[in-house]
Amino acid sequence: MTNAHLPRPIRPxxxxxxxxxxxxxATAGLLLAGCGSAAQSPSRPAAAGGxxxxxxxxxxxxxxxxxxxxxxxxxxxxxxxKAPAPATAHPAAVATPAAADPAADTAPGxxxxxxxxxxxxxxxxxxxxxxxxxxxxxx
Amino acid sequence: MxxxxxxxxxAVVGVGLVVAAPAAAWAGPFRSGxxxxxxxxxxxxxxxxxxxxxxxxAAIDVRLPALAEAKADVAANQHVTDxxxxxxxxDIDATxxxxxxxxxxxxxxxxxxxxRDHCRSIFLDNRVYALVLPRTRLVVxxxxxxxAGAKLSDxxxxxxxxxxxxxxxxxxxxQAKADLAAMKAQIAAGTGxxxxxxxxxxxxxxxxxxxxxxxxxxxxxxxxxxxxxxxxARDLAVKIRNELKPPAGAAPTSPAPTGSPQA
Numbered sequence: 365m366t367n368a369h370l371p372r373p374i375r376p377x378x379x380x381x382x383x384x385x386x387x388x389x390a391t392a393g394l395l396l397a398g399c400g401s402a403a404q405s406p407s408r409p410a411a412a413g414g415x416x417x418x419x420x421x422x423x424x425x426x427x428x429x430x431x432x433x434x435x436x437x438x439x440x441x442x443x444x445x446k447a448p449a450p451a452t453a454h455p456a457a458v459a460t461p462a463a464a465d466p467a468a469d470t471a472p473g474x475x476x477x478x479x480x481x482x483x484x485x486x487x488x489x490x491x492x493x494x495x496x497x498x499x500x501x502x503x
Numbered sequence: 504m505x506x507x508x509x510x511x512x513x514a515v516v517g518v519g520l521v522v523a524a525p526a527a528a529w530a531g532p533f534r535s536g537x538x539x540x541x542x543x544x545x546x547x548x549x550x551x552x553x554x555x556x557x558x559x560x561a562a563i564d565v566r567l568p569a570l571a572e573a574k575a576d577v578a579a580n581q582h583v584t585d586x587x588x589x590x591x592x593x594d595i596d597a598t599x600x601x602x603x604x605x606x607x608x609x610x611x612x613x614x615x616x617x618x619r620d621h622c623r624s625i626f627l628d629n630r631v632y633a634l635v636l637p638r639t640r641l642v643v644x645x646x647x648x649x650x651a652g653a654k655l656s657d658x659x660x661x662x663x664x665x666x667x668x669x670x671x672x673x674x675x676x677x678q679a680k681a682d683l684a685a686m687k688a689q690i691a692a693g694t695g696x697x698x699x700x701x702x703x704x705x706x707x708x709x710x711x712x713x714x715x716x717x718x719x720x721x722x723x724x725x726x727x728x729x730x731x732x733x734x735x736a737r738d739l740a741v742k743i744r745n746e747l748k749p750p751a752g753a754a755p756t757s758p759a760p761t762g763s764p765q766a
Binding site: 465466467469470471473474476477478480481483484485487488490491492494495497498 | 580582632633636637640641643644647648650651654655657658661662664665666668669719723726727729730733734736737740741743744747748749
């Protein structure tokens with residue numbers, strides 16, 4: 365049996381392949397458009413914008429206006445006064461005799477105060493956000 | 504067209520339709536969100552009644568979770584005093600109960616005027632976002648400021664002892680003493696301002712807010728003042744501590760066993 369007797373392989377024509385590629389591209393475009401709209405989620409009305417404009421926002425660093433001091437840990441993440449990280453002794457304060465730095469034992473207290481001030485920022489921001497939410501009086 | 508080509512073309516069109524149909528459905532949010540009924544079977548008054556009922560129930564549905572969240576925050580906050588926690592919780596519970604009663608009444612309303620009265624009551628008689636929730640935040644914030652002031656007072660006591668120790672060792676502590684006095688003054692001012700907040704706003708009612716929309720403003724301003732004062736006190740504490748650190752290169756009075764002598 366020679367090749368001349370074998371059936372020709374079935375392959376789409378060039379026009380067929382072009383049509384296939386065109387339809388695939390169009391459906392991909394529709395899919396992308398659908399995914400973009402479905403990702404939107406409802407949000408609380410007038411929450412972010414109002415708070416940003418009226419709130420006394422904390423410093424971007426998380427510790428509100430804190431001067432640079434390695435003994436004060438970042439206050440970010442302790443918002444709401446819920447379960448702040450326990451104040452532990454400053455590592456350097458443990459390793460250094462009190463005589464070398466007589467105020468070394470004040471670091472945990474300063475850190476606690478910074479955390480409380482950060483919680484205060486959160487409460488003020490939440491209050492401003494609430495007030496910025498329309499009460500929605502019926503017309 | 505040969506039979507093979509016909510089959511390929513049919514398959515391509517079929518796949519395209521299968522994929523395009525759900526994609527078009529996902530694109531729904533881009534379309535107009537009109538809620539106009541498409542049927543004309545109901546009368547205009549009935550459709551108005553149902554539309555208002557839906558709107559009012561939705562207003563309650565966003566307020567109840569917000570109240571529950573605020574109540575949980577108050578319960579979990581470690582700075583709130585017992586008295587304030589009890590007062591805030593009672594206020595939140597009473598507001599929640601009123602809204603739940605209104606929800607039942609609104610669901611049963613068949614008269615448009617009665618429904619309107621119940622809907623107005625959601626806002627006029629409760630003022631969740633205007634009064635109940637921000638008042639809760641402000642009182643919690645005031646107690647938090649008071650706690651921060653107490654912590655800073657402890658720090659001030661320790662700094663005073665540290666200053667005495669440094670002075671006994673022959674150090675010049677003139678600036679540290681002045682800063683400590685300023686720190687104590689800031690703590691007193693901050694805790695004083697925070698201390699006025701709860702008493703000024705815990706007794707306010709929705710009617711008070713209806714009569715004066717700025718009724719919370721003085722308390723908010725006091726809390727802002729307290730925060731500024733306490734921040735200054737905290738910054739002074741750090742400054743004093745840095746002032747009391749031994750100068751670079753100075754030998755400690757007793758050798759450090761390990762690590763850096765810098766605290």
